[in-house]
Amino acid sequence: MRRPSPDRPASFTRLPRVSRRELLTGAGALAIGVGLSRSVRAAPRLHLRLLETSDLHMFVLDWDYYHEKPDPTVGLNKVASLIEAARAEAPNALLFDNGDLIQGSLFGDFLAREEGLANGRVHPVFAVMNKLRYDAATLGNHEFNFGLDFLERALAGAAFPYVSANIERADGREFAPPFRILERRLVDEDGLAHSLRIGVIGFAPPQIMMWDKAHLEGRLRCGDIIASARRHAPALREKCDVLVTLCHAGINTRPAAENEENAALQLAAVPGIDAVMMGHSHRVFPGPDYAGLEGVDAERGALAGVPAVMPGFWGSHLGVVDLSLAHDGARWIVDRFAVEARPIYRRESGRVVALAPADPAVEKIVSIEHEATKSWVDQPIGRLQAPLHSFFVWIGVDPVAALVNAAQLAYARPLLAATPYAELPLLSAAAAFRAGHTPEAYIDLAPGPIALRDVADIYPYPNTLAALRVTGAGLREWLEHSARIFERIDPADERPQPLINRRTPSYNFDVIAGVTYKIDVSKPARYDASGKPIEPDASRIVDLRYLDREIDPAQEFVVVTNNYRADGGGKFPGLDGRGVVLRAPDSNRDAIERFLRAGEAVATERPWSFAPLGRRVTVAFDSSPSAARRLADAPGLRAAGLENAGYLRFEYDLT
Secondary structure, three states, X not given: OOOOOOOOOOOOOOOOOOOHHHHHHOOHHHHHHHHHHHHHHOOOEEEEEEEEEOOOOOOOOOEEOOOOEEOOOOOHHHHHHHHHHHHHHOOOEEEEEOOOOOOOOHHHHHHHHHHOOHHHOOOHHXXXXXXXXXXXXXXXXXXXXXXXXXXXXXXXXXXXXXEOOOEEEOOOOEOOOOEEEEXXXXXXXXXXXXXXXXXXXXXXXXXHHHHOHHHHOOOEEEXXXXXXXXXXXXXXXXXXXXXXXXXXXXEXXXXXXXXXXXXXXXXHOOOOOOEEEOOOOOOEEOOHHHOXXXXXXXXXXXXXXXXXXXXXXXXXXXXXXXXXXXXXXOOEEEEEEEEEXXXXXXXXXXXXXXXXXOOHHHHHHOHHHHHHHHHHHOOEEEEEOOOEXXXXXXHOOOHHHHHHHHHHHHHHHHHHOOOOOOOOOEEEEEEOOOEOOOOOOEOEEOOEEEEHHHHHHHOOOOOEEEEEEEEHHHHHHHHHHHHHHEOOOOXXXXXXXXXXXXXXXXXXXXXXXXXXXXXXXXXXXXXXXXOOEOXXXXXXXXXXXXXXXXXXXXXXXXXXXXXXXXXXXOOOOOOOOOOEEEEEEEEHHHHHHHHHHHOOOOOOOOOEEEOOOOOOOEEEEEEOHHHHHHHHHOOOEEEEEEXXXXXEEEEEEOO
16 A cells, blocks of 8 residues: 655545535436546545554553552543544544553552463453454563463453564464454445455564563564564565554664664554554654654654554553545555544643543443452551652652662572672662652652552562672663763753653663762763663763772672563663573562561662752752652752643752
8 A cells, every 4th residue: 555645734634525426316427427437436435543552551440559549541441432432433443452451550460460360261451352342452562571371361361363473482483473454344435335454463572582581581582573574564565455553662763773672663664554553652642752853743643654653551542543545446545644642631730631431331341350459459568667759769869769779688688698699799779660750650658557559559560589790880881871861961051950851761760779879960971772872981970889988890799670670671781681690589579568568677878969060050850749748858959830741840959
């Protein structure tokens, strides 16, 4: 199918035209004659709508299990209402899911850890999706977090096909079909039915082999997205009328590298593709997040001229791609398109305004498991002696990281005691998981009882604990990569300057306990997101010390972290799995739970602070409005007013 012309409008409307029935039954039929009527018959047009969900992460309901309250910003039950409305507007509609489905909320954790889908039971999310009549889906990276056995039990409950062109079993057999051809009877603008073949092909990030190495090594292989597309797309193109890609990846405008994680733009340039469904990056497209990037039309919703959509995360949006198809006598051609990401809510002056009602049918399907999850997460496991919050992680006030690091050290120390690494200094690295991807996404726990739900809020991922050996030089590079989350600050600028680069995920900002260091934000970042040095001579990490002595680059340490980071997740320089000295059978969350049950104390020392810049410099960052009541924990910080997105802006004096 040919690509739509680049000069087509961003949206299309049906142009006024005389239908064939009007033409053939009206007086004009006799005058125009048989020749023209055949010409009209030979040029049917139809409207095909493609709908997408992605990165649902088991947010089936609009419910916050962490805080035991409704959450109007999430939920497949809300998206279900948008799906129903979108189908009512366009009967020729197909619905797809783009991965990261079964993991990511306490609901998903409960089903994997406690239920296990025994006796052939259908996973509740697939029961819902079957009811919503999904047409096809692909796998995301988080599908593998609970292991292949659980994944395959879950997938058995899907009444729609899964496709994945770049994943196969280690012996070369397919894990899922690389593509499927969906045969559908679609109705054209004059009400006549046509048989169309919709080709659907799927792709996952090759990095799953690092991120879930413990589950996948020796069992699966995952290849390059673009190479896989070039291998399969030509043959698929010959067999179908429309070719849709389900690509669990975001947008990267760098030249394509082998095994590129976010390869959607490069995928769109593969000949023959008519639409790209994206995900993984937890962003919305079309939209301003990708404005101004080469090859990206962030207003129309196109990559390399091909319609593309990304529907946020946790059920925040429904992706909609409308294709106008014309038949040229030999094949169907996309000549116009329109793209949008429809939200389930909007924010007005910090308030959440619902745009979609919850579908009660979805709630009924999962009600038993939902109530069981609520009871499970209510289990008390210990007490907090001091407040625990993540409001001010960007200025080094981070009691959550202090707890995680203390728990990881307590867990790993006895396991390493009988190994050759027992005498090496033991450090711990923890990232900021709940640090504001929405205004509500922060930890805020008062002293007193703490429940299992709180531990899951503190550590939302099912990572397993790992430890690796690093040198002092490697430790410095680890911290340099973490420090790229900060914008470069100009000491001569007296105005408040933005502190955080919001394109860098908070889970790639590691704080390492057991050493002390300062971060000089007046220097450029040494690394880019791929772990490549962009300013090789720059150094933001200064005064790096162990036991108050400057660290020798050759000195060796053991750092406790998680399997994701140890095996290369986040593309930190030098972290690729080869330095691992311990792979624990338990999760990092289990380590925190044990620590809290034991009632151990958490050290209050802050590992890092900002390096002085020689004059007064003010920086600004956003946090939750609830952070205002914790200002006493952060000297030098002041609230500067609410932002339109619902955050509270804070200003901080670096001196």
